Amino acid sequence: MANHSASLDTAFHALADPTRRAVVHRLVRGAAPVKELAAPFEMGLPAFLKHLRVLEESGLIATEKRGRVRTCRLQPGRLTETERWLSRQRALWDASAERLAAYVETQMEEDETE
Template identity: 70%
Template sequence: MSIVLHMENYYAPLDAAFHALADPTRRAVVSRLVKGPAPVKELAEPFDMGLPSFMKHLRILENDGLISSQKVGRVRTCWVNTERLAAAESWLSEQRELWQARTDRLAEYVETQMSRSVEDAG
């Protein structure tokens, strides 16, 4: 049971990160914030939507831990939480390595079978 709970605790932040990144608007915001902090007004400019709708996207990103924000006076500035983003990238990297190893083994197997086939024919 404790292993299952540990796995759930491990995957909860990943689930939240991928939920937040499932939307193209939110992915674009994160891509922009990777370059550095920005005020909400600047972040909203490229999108054809009202500010209340855009703020919903920011709330999702913030609730899922990918960004943080701070309001100073009338300006709310956002920045990316690199730790959460790095955790998602790390998981993707692990998956990429797994699949690369599998495709390498498959290629090796196919080459072995083709060599045997040529030897048997010759």
């Protein structure tokens, strides 16, 4: 399992901030320019641009500048990559829990035959 993965590092880090999660949540509905994305937040543009940079460097979003407006769009690959790591852990957990349940059952049967 690739626990030591730079892309997971940056993706999880990017998602650890409510502002950035909100941006992702907005972008799943489609691309948007920086100003529109920044509108709902109290902070200044420089701070907001830093968040966008973090998202872009994590590969969660891609941006393109046409004229003077920069358009941001979601890059769903990274989202599914992190989702897959999580679901894999849960799958392992479930398998392990099943093993545990099976073991407990075995023990109970042995108790019966005592």
